[in-house]
Amino acid sequence: MNVWYNRFFVRQDYEFAREFMAAYLSLLTKIDLEEKDENKKFNFFKELIHLEGIFLDITDRTQAHPRVPSATEERKGVLGNFLKSLGFGNRKIIWKYSEVFNFKAYCESNWFVSTLEMYDEHYKDMHHTKRMYLARRINILEYFLKRLDIYNRIEATQHHKYFKGIDMNKYVEKMRQIFNKLPVMTTEGEFDN
Secondary structure, rough: HHHHHHHHHHHHHHHHHHHHHHHHHHHOOOOOOOOOOOHHHHHHHHHHHHHHHHHHHOOOOOOOOOOOEEEEEOHHHHHHHHHOOOOOEEEEEEEOOOOOOHHHHHHHHOOOOOHHHHHHHHHHHHHHHHHHHHHHOOOOOOOHHHHHHHHHHHHHHHHHHHOOOOOOHHHHHHHHOOOOOOOOEEEEOOOOO
């Protein structure tokens, strides 16, 4: 894989992260944290997981993360035409909840590249990290960075191929900067700033 393409995908990750954060923060403004109705709280939680799932899906170079339904629209302007001319298409994600999203099936599905099963310690670590994430003991950035670290360690083929020639320290730092306003949910429905 050409390093130029890898740099393009990294820049696209940054764009996805910024779009995700805008949608995520917008969703947070719509929720009443004092809500007593458990059904409304659960629906809010599903919407958060759906948005996060879209991000985790589209940034997984191994394509092992379960597909998360999302709508797209045509990207406008010079960038859209440029991307189309390169053969990437010019579709832009619409960061909104989809009723097609099956929360239970998503949570129960396998999220990891099959290569991980050859590394027992890392395999257990990622499953523990997934449980912590779904229990809201860690946030999406912490999960994302753990997955990135483990896939780098095991040199998962597709992951390694698409990050070849990329300065991983700069990539991680840029992601941290983009996610800097991400609130931490320490208990389902409870946020710490």
